[in-house]
Amino acid sequence: MGPARLATIWALFQGLLLEALPFLLIGVLISAAARWLAPGGRWLQRLPRHPLLGPLTGAALGFALPACECGNVPVARQLMVGGAPMGTALGFLFAAPVLNPIVLAGTWAAFPDQPWLLVARPLGAVAVAVGLALLLPLLPEGELLQADLLAERRLVQPLKEVSLLERRGGLVGGGLQEAQALARAGSGASPLRPPLGEAVQHAAREFLELALLLVMGCLIAASVQSLVPRAWLLAVGGAPTLSILALMLLAMVVSVCSSVDAFLALGFAAQVTPGALLAFLLLGPVIDLKLVGLLGLLFRPRGLILTTAGACLFVLLIGQWINLWRL
Amino acid sequence: MPTVPLLRRAATWRAGALALWAAVMLHSAFDGRLHLLLRAMYHPLVPLTGVLLAALALLQLRQATTAAEQRRPGTKRQGLATAATALVALLVLAIPPAPSFADLAGQRPPDESADDGLSFVLPPLERSLTDWVRLLASQPDPHLFAGDPVRISGFVLPVEGQSPQIARLRVRCCLADASPVGLPVRWPRGPVPAADRWLAIEGTMAVEPDPAASGRERLVVVPQRIRPIPRPRRPLEP
Numbered sequence: 075m076g077p078a079r080l081a082t083i084w085a086l087f088q089g090l091l092l093e094a095l096p097f098l099l100i101g102v103l104i105s106a107a108a109r110w111l112a113p114g115g116r117w118l119q120r121l122p123r124h125p126l127l128g129p130l131t132g133a134a135l136g137f138a139l140p141a142c143e144c145g146n147v148p149v150a151r152q153l154m155v156g157g158a159p160m161g162t163a164l165g166f167l168f169a170a171p172v173l174n175p176i177v178l179a180g181t182w183a184a185f186p187d188q189p190w191l192l193v194a195r196p197l198g199a200v201a202v203a204v205g206l207a208l209l210l211p212l213l214p215e216g217e218l219l220q221a222d223l224l225a226e227r228r229l230v231q232p233l234k235e236v237s238l239l240e241r242r243g244g245l246v247g248g249g250l251q252e253a254q255a256l257a258r259a260g261s262g263a264s265p266l267r268p269p270l271g272e273a274v275q276h277a278a279r280e281f282l283e284l285a286l287l288l289v290m291g292c293l294i295a296a297s298v299q300s301l302v303p304r305a306w307l308l309a310v311g312g313a314p315t316l317s318i319l320a321l322m323l324l325a326m327v328v329s330v331c332s333s334v335d336a337f338l339a340l341g342f343a344a345q346v347t348p349g350a351l352l353a354f355l356l357l358g359p360v361i362d363l364k365l366v367g368l369l370g371l372l373f374r375p376r377g378l379i380l381t382t383a384g385a386c387l388f389v390l391l392i393g394q395w396i397n398l399w400r401l
Numbered sequence: 402m403p404t405v406p407l408l409r410r411a412a413t414w415r416a417g418a419l420a421l422w423a424a425v426m427l428h429s430a431f432d433g434r435l436h437l438l439l440r441a442m443y444h445p446l447v448p449l450t451g452v453l454l455a456a457l458a459l460l461q462l463r464q465a466t467t468a469a470e471q472r473r474p475g476t477k478r479q480g481l482a483t484a485a486t487a488l489v490a491l492l493v494l495a496i497p498p499a500p501s502f503a504d505l506a507g508q509r510p511p512d513e514s515a516d517d518g519l520s521f522v523l524p525p526l527e528r529s530l531t532d533w534v535r536l537l538a539s540q541p542d543p544h545l546f547a548g549d550p551v552r553i554s555g556f557v558l559p560v561e562g563q564s565p566q567i568a569r570l571r572v573r574c575c576l577a578d579a580s581p582v583g584l585p586v587r588w589p590r591g592p593v594p595a596a597d598r599w600l601a602i603e604g605t606m607a608v609e610p611d612p613a614a615s616g617r618e619r620l621v622v623v624p625q626r627i628r629p630i631p632r633p634r635r636p637l638e639p
Contacts, residue, residue, distance in 0.1 A: 085498035
C-alpha cells in the first residue's frame with residue numbers, strides 16, 4: 075500500500091467521522107433529554123407489547139426523532155434501558171433511520187422521478203424492522219443484550235417479569251442508585267427527576283463511549299472501501315440477484331448516513347437493477363461497517379450476527395421481489 | 402473516603418476528552434479541511450457540534466468539583482478510553498487530510514448522472530468541467546459541441562489503457578461518496594502530466610473515434626494552453 079493510498083484512507087476516515095459525529099451528538103442529547111424529562115420511563119413500559127404493533131409503534135417513533143442511524147443507537151439504548159418492550163425498541167432501532175422526515179425528504183429530492191422508491195423505501199424499512207423485531211427476541215434477552223444494558227433494563231422491569239435474583243446486586247450488593255431504583259420499582263412510586271448534573275454526566279459518558287466506537291467503525295469502513303475497487307461491485311449491475319448482493323455489500327462498506335445515502339445512490343442508479351437500488355437504501359441504515367461498533371454496545375456478538383444475517387436475508391428477498399415487479 | 406485530586410477524578414478526564422473532541426470539530430471547521438472532506442451544506446454542523454461539545458465539557462468540569470465526584474477516582478478503563486480519545490484527537494489535529502484524488506477516483510466508477518439542462522444556458526467558456534460532463538450525459542451527440550471553446554480546470558486522472566483525463570470529484574455528502582467526472586484530453590507531444598497534478602486548460606472541443614468502443618465517437622479537449630495550478634481551496638464539486 076503506497077503513501078497515496080494511506081493518505082486517501084486517512085482523508086476518507088476524517089470525512090466519515092466529521093460527518094457522523096454531529097448526528098451522534100444529536101442522538102446522545104435526545105437520549106439525555108428523554109432520561110431527564112421522563113425519568114424511569116414509565117411511558118416506555120406502557121408501549122404496546124404486541125409482536126406486530128410493538129415494532130410498528132417503534133418504527134413510528136422515528137418520525138418524532140430526526141436522527142440517522144448513528145444518532146439512533148443512543149436513543150434505542152435509552153428505550154431498552156427504560157424498559158420499553160423489546161419489539162418496540164428494535165422496531166425503532168432498525169426502522170427509524172429511514173422513517174424520519176429528513177431521510178424521506180432526501181430520498182424524494184434525489185429521486186423525484188421514481189415515486190415507487192419513495193413508497194417502497196419506508197415500507198421496506200418497516201418490513202425489515204418488523205422481521206428483525208420478530209427474529210431477535212428468539213434469543214433470550216440474556217444472550218441478546220450486553221450485560222450492563224441488561225442490568226439497567228432489569229432494574230426498571232416490573233417484578234412480575236424479572237425475578238429479584240436476575241437483578242444484578244439486588245438491594246444489598248448494588249450501588250445506591252440501583253437500590254433506589256429497585257425500591258421505586260417495588261413500591262410503584264413515581265421516580266424522581268435526576269439532577270441536571272447527573273444527566274450531563276450520563277450524556278458525556280455515552281458520547282465518549284460511542285465516539286470511540288464510531289472512530290473504529292470509520293477507520294474500518296475507510297480502509298475497506300479504499301482497498302476494494304468500487305467498480306468491481308458495480309460491474310454486475312445488470313444481473314438481478316448478483317446486483318442486489320453487490321449493492322448490499324456496497325452499502326455495508328460505504329457506511330454513509332441514511333440521511334444522505336439516497337444522493338450517493340443517485341450516482342449509480344442508472345447502472346443497477348431497481349431491486350439492487352432499493353436493497354442499497356434499505357440495508358445501509360440497518361447495518362454497515364461503521365455501525366458494527368455502535369451496535370456492539372447494545373448486542374452481544376450472537377445478537378449482532380443474527381441482526382446482520384436477518385437483515386441481509388430480508389433485504390435480499392425484498393430486492394428480488396422488486397426486481398420481479400420492475401424488471 | 403479521602404478527597405481525590407481534581408486531575409485524577411473520572412469526571413475531569415471526561416471533561417478533558419470532550420474538550421479534545423470539541424477542539425477537533427472547531428479546528429476542522431476553521432482550518433479549511435472541510436472543503437476537502439464534506440459538501441458545503443453540511444459544514445455548519447461541524448462548528449455547531451464543537452460549540453455544544455465545549456459546553457458539555459465545561460458542564461462536566463463543573464460537575465467534577467461536586468462533593469460526590471471529589472471521591473470518585475478514574476478507573477483504569479476510563480483512563481485508557483481518555484488516552485485513546487486524546488490520541489485520535491491529536492492525530493486528527495496534527496495530520497490534516499491530503500487525499501490523492503487520482504487514487505480515490507481510480508477506484509470509483511464515473512458519475513453518469515445527467516443534468517436538467519440548465520448548463521445549456523451557460524456560454525461554453527463559462528462551463529466548468531462538471532458542467533461539460535453533465536451536459537454530455539444529457540445530450541450525448543458529440544457533434545453538437547465540436548469547435549466550442551473550453552476553459553476548465555481539474556486534476557490529472559490516469560485511465561487504464563488510454564491517455565489520462567482531466568477530472569473533478571463530485572461529492573454528495575462526504576469524501577466517501579466522491580465519484581469522478583472526467584473529459585478526455587488530446588495531450589500535446591512530450592511527457593504526459595503526472596497523476597494528481599492540477600491543471601487549467603484552455604482550448605477547443607473536437608470529435609474523435611472512441612478508443613473504448615469501436616464505431617462510436619467521443620468529445621475530446623484539444624488544449625491550446627495548459628497551465629499548472631495549485632489545488633483549489635474548494636476542490637470538490639456538488
